[in-house]
Amino acid sequence: MKLFFLILLALQIIPTITESSENQHKSINTPSIVDTSFFASQGEIDKFISSNKILISKDLKKRNGALLLKNASNRIIELEEFTDEQGKDYVLNISNCNNITIKACRFYNADKIAVLISNSTNITIINSSIDGANTSKQGLGISVYKSHNVLIQGNYIxxxxxxxxxxxxxxxxxxxxxxxxxxxxxxxxxxxxFNQVSGINNLIKDNIAINRKGTSDPEDVINIFKSHGEVDSPIIIEGNYIYGDLLYGSEDKSKSxxxxxxxxxxxxxxxxxNNVVxxxxxxxxxxxxxxxxxxxxxxxxxxKSNRSNVGLMVWSFYKIKPGSINVNNNISGWENSSGKQNSRWFGKAKQGHEYEFRSVVDRDNKWIKSQDLARDKRLAIKPLLQMSPVPGNVAWDLNSINSIFKNN
Structure with missing residues (x-):
């Protein structure tokens, strides 16, 4: 019984994620991607799976070449591989389900969506990988629609x-x-x-994004669209490391x-x-x-790059009556495409004076030369390279990850 609870704890790793506006961090910290101390060994995991039969392949129904999990509760899918061999809309469709956990799985070649979660509650995808390399359409990794309490953690996409x-x-x-x-x-x-995401406990935290020149086409790396938090539980975007190309920066990226x-x-x-951009x-x-x-x-x-424009921008763009904006204690060093320092821009409302922000607070920010900020150690990619593989986790393969940076 002791082993049961040990492994169960090791496999769950679902933290309490209750954020409030009072929980304000004072410094930028290196994100902790995966806490390896909570993981059991591969042997323990294999033994636990075989003895408790938590794999649920029998619950998955193939429909037109894709896999469907519907009207299911309290299930775990672990150490499985899924691929879109017939060009279907999704590889795995989780519909009208409750308490479903996907652990240490691999998803390949989704033409449209690798994992679709719809009308479901308490869904977890952890320590898994999604790779769209071998399909011409290179579909969406994870799509969540009309669902509640979804945790996506420690995955490689x-x-x-x-x-x-x-x-x-x-x-x-x-x-x-x-x-x-x-x-x-x-x-x-x-x-x-996030598109029309609302309510409490919405969080984007401690992620790393890298978009290399010639192999990516990013727009907004994190985009919050028509989404609303609560007074005591705002939408939090915290501790993320967001990179362009490690050598060429934003060169040839989107103009918008x-x-x-x-x-x-x-x-x-x-x-x-507490984000690094x-x-x-x-x-x-x-x-x-x-x-x-x-x-x-x-x-x-x-x-400087052929796309770099401005570091921090506050600009009322839409015909929507905006409210208050607080810009506090940021450090921005940004060189635009002309080679001029352009660390911030607070512009006039695009749609006319009546659509100006009600108030913009600009307090304790440092607008500095990009050359001075370039020496800041917090910009380094080193935290990523220090990550170690997690026992039993098929998502993190340091050899393949390190190969991304071998020439940088």
């Missing part, structure tokens, strides 16, 4: 149109994932996008993309804090609408 897209859902947690080379094109091209874009199309109660797009962090939007304690940097 590469060569997908976007990492995760969440629509009309609540309680979405995207934590500690590594997302490389999103393919777009627009409107896709995000590591993660950014590292983090807030309140796109409207939104409220959103906080972006390194040459991820033409804009570092931007807010273009919304009310009660906070940007604080972020590190924003870019050297």
């Amino acid at each position: 590469i060569n997908c149109s976007s990492g995760m897209y969440a629509l009309e859902s609540t309680g979405i947690h995207f934590i500690g994932n590594l997302v490389i080379d999103v393919k777009g094109p627009k409107p896709r091209g995000q590591m993660v996008q 993309g950014s590292g983090i874009m807030l309140a796109d199309g409207g939104g409220s109660h959103i906080v972006a804090r 390194h040459s991820a797009g033409q804009v570092g962090i931007g807010v273009v609408s919304g009310d009660n939007i906070t940007i604080e304690n972020n590190l924003i940097y870019s050297s």
